[in-house]
């Protein structure tokens with residue numbers, strides 16, 4: 423495994439690999455790695471001759487300065503964890519990534535007008551900027567993203583179309599703790615009590631899939647009521663949408679695939695999760 427910190431070194435290293443026609447799989451991350459990230463890397467390892475992971479806490483996608491400052495950074499441990507799966511780790515500084523100022527403006531249309539879009543103004547443009555730059559620098563054949571950040575996965579598929587690049591976006595299932603809590607780097611900031619209570623999020627989502635109604639208002643009402651019963655948890659949004667267009671639906675029968683996406687605060691830690699209804 424080789425650690426690379428500049429774009430020039432990255433281009434040099436990958437130039438040789440591309441010139442002999444080897445396939446490249448990319449896993450973009452912000453570090454503080456856990457089994458969720460590693461599941462993406464295992465899949466990338468299986469499907470590509472060369473694997474690259476990026477570790478970069480991208481300031482342009484944070485709309486909250488405190489969240490950026492508190493984001494866990496554990497590079498040494500991360501490098502040990504990725505060793506079995508990854509050939510090149512790209513871990514640049516912010517100065518390196520933003521040598522060219524971040525002037526790109528992406529328009530993801532209706533995909534960014536819902537859920538995380540209004541809740542985190544500027545977030546998806548920041549995601550577009552960093553992922554777009556990684557794609558241009560690395561030109562992977564495939565790139566791996568978790569369904570945990572479902573809206574992001576759909577937006578990245580749209581980004582590839584906008585950039586007109588030939589990159590296959592692979593969505594990977596959510597990895598959870600035994601309690602059901604979706605793994606997240608932000609879980610490190612939960613107290614023991616918050617962590618236990620946060621496990622209710624997935625329990626409630628699962629229960630909501632068993633309700634005998636296709637009416638999404640009723641399902642949403644159930645989720646809101648149940649989350650409100652748990653002190654410490656504070657619901658930011660729960661939306662049930664068409665899983666392809668991300669637009670809200672009133673009835674599960676309106677869409678071929680339907681997904682419920684949630685954002686909840688546990689104390690001051692913001693958590694997201696989702697569940698498929700069909």
Ligand code: AMP
Nearest residue numbers: 451452453458567568570571596597605
């Ligand atoms: P992050 O470091 O949080 O930006 O995440 C990097 C990638 O890992 C993203 O594509 C996430 O969706 C994915 N990821 C994060 N947590 C999980 C999880 N629990 N299960 C599956 N993928 C995940």
